[in-house]
Ligand code: SF4
């Protein structure tokens with residue numbers, strides 16, 4: 593150690609220089625919740641279960657999202673579509689119960705990747721804080737998007753060009 597290192601004085605001055613330098617820089621904190629930061633279009637927040645253009649639920653309760661989920665956060669109960677329910681459910685099978693435990697979810701997006709029906713997407717919306725654990729179990733009431741076309745959740749920016757091309761390919765039954 594040199595003499596200057598042993599007395600620590602230059603190191604203290606250098607530390608103070610850095611601290612005072614930060615006083616005059618632009619602040620990076622925001623006054624949440626009064627001020628909200630804009631999230632990225634591909635932010636992974638609360639899920640949405642999508643409807644198709646005719647307002648029918650896209651989910652066919654195949655269970656692939658639940659299998660792909662590393663946190664075992666997704667559970668569902670499948671049911672068969674009855675005659676007369678074609679305007680409600682796109683496929684012959686649908687989820688009569690679909691739940692995501694938001695306390696288990698790690699927002700990895702694997703469910704979104706695994707879904708063959710483009711039925712589940714993550715959104716920019718954050719999961720609200722609650723006092724009771726049970727309120728973090730989101731069912732279809734919280735997850736399925738509104739049927740009113742004006743209130744649908746836009747997920748177009750989350751989709752890659754490959755996904756959009758896949759969506760337009762009439763070779764696949766679900767695009768017809
Ligand atoms: S985002 Fe990840 S952890 Fe959350 S439900 Fe989907 S697959 Fe499971």
Ligand code: SF4
Pocket residue numbers: 650651652653654655656657658668706707708709710711712
């Ligand atoms: S959200 Fe997609 S992957 Fe999950 S059950 Fe429904 S159709 Fe299958």
